[in-house]
Amino acid sequence: MIVRQAVNVLEILEYFARVKKPATLAEIADHFGWPRSSTFNLLTTLAEKGYLYEPRPRAGYYPTPRWLVLAREVAEVEPLPGWTRALITALSAETGETVAIVAPSGVMAVFIDVVESAAAIRYFAKVGHRVPIHATSSGRALLLQYSKDERDSLYRKIEFKQYNHTTPISIDAVEAELRKSLERGYCQSFADYSRDLAGVAVPLPIGERRLSVVVAGPEYRIGDKTAAIAVTLQQAVERFRAK
Amino acid sequence: MIVRQAVNVLEILEYFARVKKPATLAEIADHFGWPRSSTFNLLTTLAEKGYLYEPRPRAGYYPTPRWLVLAREVAEVEPLPGWTRALITALSAETGETVAIVAPSGVMAVFIDVVESAAAIRYFAKVGHRVPIHATSSGRALLLQYSKDERDSLYRKIEFKQYNHTTPISIDAVEAELRKSLERGYCQSFADYSRDLAGVAVPLPIGERRLSVVVAGPEYRIGDKTAAIAVTLQQAVERFRAK
DNA sequence: CTAATAAATTCACCTGTATGTACGATTGAA
């Protein structure tokens, strides 16, 4: 069951991150289609807790820096080493596509750092973006770092859905794809999950952490270049990790 | 009316900022005394939205960097100029007390940047901390920047509570205190709101924004030094603002 | 000024949701 008021808090935060200016109760209520009274309750709750304030009289609410303070405290634990950002920035520049660092989360894979392509048509993904671990190149690059036992216990929880006609819909199909990935030296996917989207990924273990890097973009741009992209990817990883 | 699940989201964020490591569902449920099922709903909601993930199998949940990304986007709007941090850091070092930058929020004043005293006995205040605008030195340093009309419309909303025996409990009392503050050149309060707490504050207008700086600590340390602290405060402001 | 309009706030009722309970999965001990 989804907790609606929890989602609303997140949406308010995302709203302010987008509009980047104070907003009145009425504006927020109208934007989300929420009743004024409910919006009132939510905004006063957040304000009372010190997460929203009214910078100028009648100009509306805006988040306090408290979000930043807490987010920093949380993020400074096990931060990614500095070179990963340089890595994905460089890779995005070289390939012209969106590049991300990905971490496991149960049966899903989560984007924990992203540099988006500058192209007009691009893979639009944000930090926090989640994709099925078995049906994406980035996810399978994580699975390659799991033991067979660990993979098996994951497989039991996976709900094999046919997102697209190339989606692997059985344990065997996934295992087969993993074997193929090992042979070719990198993971790939063609719209296994997202329509028109192709990805090339490799494992990126950092200390104890099992991560992966993925270069992803529209199938027609990636399609016949997966091998070349994989080489770029692997060389970049070697180059930056060495430092 | 307080929105409980909104508060719960904030508490989870604060919890992780405190413990700085992944926590399992059971740990979180026990810590807050929440039912497992409710905790389950909340955690899966936050995870589905990309705000929590499970870095390692069975090690529990942890916030994703998405919080940081959004908090940064929100905070980079109208950031405080760099010198304010230097100012409060220097002031805290010079006075040995907690120093904060404060902004108005309706009838309350909100701490938007804080450097805490290193002393064992100190004013423990965090960013987001809220105090009544009329019953604190920092708040009155904000009121000094309001026009009479603006103050009057605020007064109508204030619920005059006797927090302590020195609390001003009428419009006249507040206005009188403001006049005295003007004469002496700075604002002060002795436990008007928080027991045992004394504060010395001055207005700090920055561009269009009405802010204040406050030096606050236990009455017995601040008590007879308010004038000296005020001088330190004003000189520091001049020094840092000049740059 | 006064009226009209819009925004913010309050409140009681009824609905959407938090939770008690039960079940299944996982882990560790023997």
Next chain:
DNA sequence: TTCAATCGTACATACAGGTGAATTTATTAG
């Protein structure tokens, strides 16, 4: 292996809390 203990997940039900309507407060127009 089996068993016990713990943890995670599903679901129906009672009731906490979201919402529509009314009231108050603020703002704009004339």
